[in-house]
Amino acid sequence: MRDEPRARNDTDAVAKYLSAFESVGKGSWQDAPAWLADLRQNAIRAFAESGFPGRKDEEWRHTNLTPLLQAPFVPLVNGVTDAVAESQIEALAIPELWKNRLVFVNGSYRPALSSIAGQGDGITVGGLASVAADGQPLLEQHLARLADPGANPLAALNTAFAQDGTFVHIAEGASLEEPIYLLYLTSTLEDGGATHPRNLVVLSPHARVSVLEHYVSACAAAHFTNGVTELVVADGASLEHVRVQDECLLAFHVSATHGSLGRTANLVSYNLSFGARFARNDVSVALTGENALCTLNGVYLGTGERRIDNHTSIDHVEPACESHELYRGILGGKSRGVFRGRILVRPNAQKTDAKQTNNCLILSDEAVIDTMPQLEIFANDVKCTHGATVGELDEEAVFYLQARGIARPDARGMLTHAFASEVLSRLSNEAARSFLETRLKTILPQKTGV
Amino acid sequence: MLEIRDLHATVEGKEILRGIDLAVKVGEVHAIMGPNGSGKSTLAQVLAGHPAYVVTKGEVLYQGKNLLELQPEERAQRGIFLAFQYPVEIPGVSNSYFLKAALNAVRKAQGLEELDAIDFLELVKDKVKLVELPEALLHRPVNEGFSGGEKKRNEIFQLAVLEPRLAILDETDSGLDIDALRIVSQGVNRLRRPGNSVLVVTHYQRLLNYIVPDCVHVLVNGRIVRSGSKELALELEEKGYDGIADEGDETVAEAAQGEARVV
Numbered sequence: 038m039r040d041e042p043r044a045r046n047d048t049d050a051v052a053k054y055l056s057a058f059e060s061v062g063k064g065s066w067q068d069a070p071a072w073l074a075d076l077r078q079n080a081i082r083a084f085a086e087s088g089f090p091g092r093k094d095e096e097w098r099h100t101n102l103t104p105l106l107q108a109p110f111v112p113l114v115n116g117v118t119d120a121v122a123e124s125q126i127e128a129l130a131i132p133e134l135w136k137n138r139l140v141f142v143n144g145s146y147r148p149a150l151s152s153i154a155g156q157g158d159g160i161t162v163g164g165l166a167s168v169a170a171d172g173q174p175l176l177e178q179h180l181a182r183l184a185d186p187g188a189n190p191l192a193a194l195n196t197a198f199a200q201d202g203t204f205v206h207i208a209e210g211a212s213l214e215e216p217i218y219l220l221y222l223t224s225t226l227e228d229g230g231a232t233h234p235r236n237l238v239v240l241s242p243h244a245r246v247s248v249l250e251h252y253v254s255a256c257a258a259a260h261f262t263n264g265v266t267e268l269v270v271a272d273g274a275s276l277e278h279v280r281v282q283d284e285c286l287l288a289f290h291v292s293a294t295h296g297s298l299g300r301t302a303n304l305v306s307y308n309l310s311f312g313a314r315f316a317r318n319d320v321s322v323a324l325t326g327e328n329a330l331c332t333l334n335g336v337y338l339g340t341g342e343r344r345i346d347n348h349t350s351i352d353h354v355e356p357a358c359e360s361h362e363l364y365r366g367i368l369g370g371k372s373r374g375v376f377r378g379r380i381l382v383r384p385n386a387q388k389t390d391a392k393q394t395n396n397c398l399i400l401s402d403e404a405v406i407d408t409m410p411q412l413e414i415f416a417n418d419v420k421c422t423h424g425a426t427v428g429e430l431d432e433e434a435v436f437y438l439q440a441r442g443i444a445r446p447d448a449r450g451m452l453t454h455a456f457a458s459e460v461l462s463r464l465s466n467e468a469a470r471s472f473l474e475t476r477l478k479t480i481l482p483q484k485t486g487v
Numbered sequence: 488m489l490e491i492r493d494l495h496a497t498v499e500g501k502e503i504l505r506g507i508d509l510a511v512k513v514g515e516v517h518a519i520m521g522p523n524g525s526g527k528s529t530l531a532q533v534l535a536g537h538p539a540y541v542v543t544k545g546e547v548l549y550q551g552k553n554l555l556e557l558q559p560e561e562r563a564q565r566g567i568f569l570a571f572q573y574p575v576e577i578p579g580v581s582n583s584y585f586l587k588a589a590l591n592a593v594r595k596a597q598g599l600e601e602l603d604a605i606d607f608l609e610l611v612k613d614k615v616k617l618v619e620l621p622e623a624l625l626h627r628p629v630n631e632g633f634s635g636g637e638k639k640r641n642e643i644f645q646l647a648v649l650e651p652r653l654a655i656l657d658e659t660d661s662g663l664d665i666d667a668l669r670i671v672s673q674g675v676n677r678l679r680r681p682g683n684s685v686l687v688v689t690h691y692q693r694l695l696n697y698i699v700p701d702c703v704h705v706l707v708n709g710r711i712v713r714s715g716s717k718e719l720a721l722e723l724e725e726k727g728y729d730g731i732a733d734e735g736d737e738t739v740a741e742a743a744q745g746e747a748r749v750v
């Protein structure tokens with residue numbers, strides 16, 4: 038591997054982030070315990086050393102970060118530009134999930150706008166900063182363990198700059214019927230603001246919950262969201278994790294979701310990438326107990342000149358685990374997408390059953406998807422399949438609809454919507470599903486092409 | 488209603504229809520029979536406007552107007568309905584959502600008011616009974632995972648909802664069990680109006696006991712080689728296509744040989 042000299046824009050950008058850390062980053066988390074201050078110091082140090090990932094970095098070589106580095110993104114600071122009316126926030130939220138919510142505006146937690154029913158009874162939900170200040174031991178035990186700042190420079194930046202985020206703990210055997218709804222809203226009139234939301238969800242054995250992260254912008258400005266979420270799912274626990282990225286079309290969005298599953302644990306993940314001009318999502322799950330089950334679902338939509346990269350990685354550590362992955366993309370205009378799906382089956386992970394599928398619908402001649410399955414199998418008794426389809430709408434289906442009187446553009450619109458909606462239809466929460474279906478209808482063209 | 492004159496059509500450069508002449512008057516039922524691969528479905532698809540089939544010669548008049556210049560959806564909006572031999576599966580689109588969109592598209596084009604969800608449900612309830620379609624199929628994606636018979640029943644259910652002027656049934660009877668055949672054909676009969684016409688493609692005389700044709704045509708190798716009354720279907724059943732060819736009708740013999748060569 039060649040050690041290329043760091044590009045100039047990279048050096049500049051790194052310097053800007055480092056000085057932003059001195060001026061603003063450092064100042065937040067006033068009441069944080071010492072271990073957390075150390076963690077953040079170490080993270081910024083790791084970032085100073087690595088810089089932004091470049092072409093030489095295997096994990097990032099398919100993602101061109103140049104547009105992100107051209108302009109510096111400075112953390113949006115508490116109370117400066119975050120005057121948003123409550124009604125405006127509610128207008129963007131999923132109404133039916135409003136009863137059980139945490140709201141973040143420009144990266145900081147808004148207790149006054151938040152409310153969690155059913156706290157106690159083994160359910161702890163709160164802002165990460167205040168939970169840290171309270172000395173919650175699970176935080177020290179789990180924070181930044183799955184998302185290693187040394188391995189991912191963007192996660193390092195998040196660790197250093199995060200102002201706040203969500204902490205969820207469900208105690209052994211406890212469960213919450215209603216999903217926990219987390220709304221991350223950016224509202225800024227100027228370009229160049231960044232937020233680094235940081236979330237930690239810990240499920241003790243046999244706990245059960247559904248968490249939905251919803252990222253939106255109440256503005257049209259070039260802002261940057263760099264989120265990290267860690268999911269610790271202990272033996273027999275069951276987690277549905279939904280991540281909806283629906284930011285404005287000027288936004289930059291980077292996310293890393295890391296999960297770890299114990300014996301017979303179950304994780305169902307939805308990674309829905311609806312907005313932003315630039316989005317890079319990483320979902321990495323380690324199956325560290327026998328008979329764990331992990332389902333990764335994804336939908337990504339591209340229009341105009343947008344860029345959407347999805348990188349998933351499933352690490353089969355222990356035997357007899359199952360992973361099912363279904364990602365579907367719809368790319369139009371001159372949009373570009375990358376799907377990279379890694380499945381690692383370690384020598385010990387016999388009887389692994391892994392299935393990966395990426396289907397991408399291309400609506401224009403100039404849209405491009407790069408699909409890269411990456412199977413690394415070191416056990417011999419395994420079932421591992423992957424498949425990718427890249428294509429256009431099924432013309433026989435279009436004709437069938439036309440033959441029933443539905444005009445061709447409407448028929449195409451209907452089939453395009455259905456393509457994504459098949460993934461959404463698996464969501465457990467009816468209200469969330471129908472809200473997102475409606476969003477899909479708004480975002481996707483009702484009528485498509487010829 | 489429908490007038491086909493010297494119709495030639497190709498698919499992927501291969502000529503399948505080689506000069507079809509056929510006239511269906513208002514209120515009439517015509518049956519088309521013929522060996523596998525003779526072009527029956529091709530004719531049906533050409534009438535519905537499938538883009539894979541290219542008309543190279545001839546014309547088709549529907550209600551006195553040139554049908555071939557219309558888009559498939561315009562044909563449907565003007566009352567043409569093709570019950571597909573192989574109905575297409577459409578994952579992710581529920582049967583009832585699809586049918587409501589179709590019905591409203593047709594109604595809108597005909598200058599009628601669109602139906603709201605409640606009115607649509609009312610209508611559907613009636614029609615479901617007519618063809619005894621299991622209600623669960625309404626909420627499933629169109630044809631996805633339907634059994635062969637369920638798909639056929641679903642086609643006729645759509646026909647019942649859309650109430651076309653010209654229904655083209657392409658082997659709707661194949662894949663149906665005996666009871667289903669009776670139910671479906673009774674459904675078709677009940678939907679018949681003096682102003683509507685039906686074109687039935689079938690291999691079996693049995694269907695024609697229910698849906699009684701005014702006229703039977705035998706299509707061999709892209710041509711209609713014989714037309715007659717409903718008794719022709721019985722004769723076919725008895726003698727087969729070769730038997731009909733043996734009777735010294737030159738065109739039939741020729742066409743049958745041509746067919747043999749193709750096969």
Ligand SMILES: Nc1ncnc2c1ncn2[C@@H]1O[C@H](COP(=O)(O)OP(=O)(O)OP(=O)(O)O)[C@@H](O)[C@H]1O
Pocket residue numbers: 498499503521522523524525526527528529530539572
């Ligand atoms: N889309 C297509 N592509 C290639 N060949 C086709 C296509 N459609 C029809 N053909 C060919 O055209 C010929 C006529 O087919 P068609 O489906 O019209 O026959 P049919 O009379 O309906 O037969 P069957 O009784 O088996 O349904 C066949 O040789 C068939 O293979």
Ligand SMILES: [Mg+2]
Pocket residue numbers: 527528529572657658
């Ligand atoms: Mg046929």
